[in-house]
Amino acid sequence: MHLIVDGFVSRRQILEDEESIYKFLDEYPGQIGMTKISPPQVFRYVGTKKEDWGVSGFVFIAESHLSIHTFVERSFVNVDIFSCKDFNADRVIQDLKSWLKFTAFRSQLIDRGWESLAREEPAEVESLPRSK
């Protein structure tokens, strides 16, 4: 199960705050029944254009990962919560909403378990399906 949440936030200062992003990656897995297998890694980066900067971080959890990428000048954030163990996606969305105060966001949920390979026809290389 892979929950993807992309959104604009009203609390831009969170997006540049490495400490609060580290804290989220460090503490949130435990709150939703996931097991961290390493400490989070969080970096501030500057892209090829000066206004392309933000904070990126990830943490391994048993079977997958959580990651966050922020784009401070655009007040935009990408969040991935990816686990082979089921979790309550609605609750995670609510938690992200109350932490980040989205002004607009989109969420997507994707089945990533190996059993899912058998459920659908494998995709053709030349026609990558787009998620709805």
Place this chain on the structure above:
Amino acid sequence: MHLIIQGITSDAQRVPNLKFIYQLLDSYPTQIGMHKVSSPQVSQYQIQRSKQSVISGFVLLAESHISIHFFPDQSYLNIDVFSCKKFEPQRVLRDLQRRFQLREVKTYLLDRPPSVLSIPEGGYPDAPHS
């Protein structure tokens, strides 16, 4: 743009090797014009509940990240190539299919730039309107 590749590897020799996954995460980003902001992190661990072994690798890019999770018991690979810049998903899929000798491949291509969302009325909060 976020490309998700799931598949079974036929390469039982190289893929279960941490070094192979590390080297791929270390060298591949520049081959597709992406920029690493950290060295890759690759770990092998066992899930307590199921006793299943997993190898996980991750590299952060200025553009976002590439991650690989490998489940040796099922020869199953879960790969994410995620960049806020456009790249050629067909090429990446071909490259990774070849390097990991993947079969039973299933892919998703997700649009993840800010343009997918409606811009809030009055522009982005505390940011230029353009």
